[in-house]
Amino acid sequence: MRAPWKEPTLDDLLSDPILDVLLAHDRVSRDDLRRLVEQAQRTLARTPRQWEAAAPTEARPCDSVAHL
Numbered sequence: 284m285r286a287p288w289k290e291p292t293l294d295d296l297l298s299d300p301i302l303d304v305l306l307a308h309d310r311v312s313r314d315d316l317r318r319l320v321e322q323a324q325r326t327l328a329r330t331p332r333q334w335e336a337a338a339p340t341e342a343r344p345c346d347s348v349a350h351l
Contacts, residue, residue, distance in 0.1 A: 297313075
């Protein structure tokens, strides 16, 4: 059996030189990306860890087509 593939850490991704090329293409600076990540971390830290029971979703017109 093969060993599971390990995903890179965020630090690994942020230190990859190809990131500079991708950011430049999208006109985004490393500072913009850093601020976005910090904001996401703060938002996730405020999110309650309880999962509320999800309300049942209403049937959508395309649902009946999937059963054909």
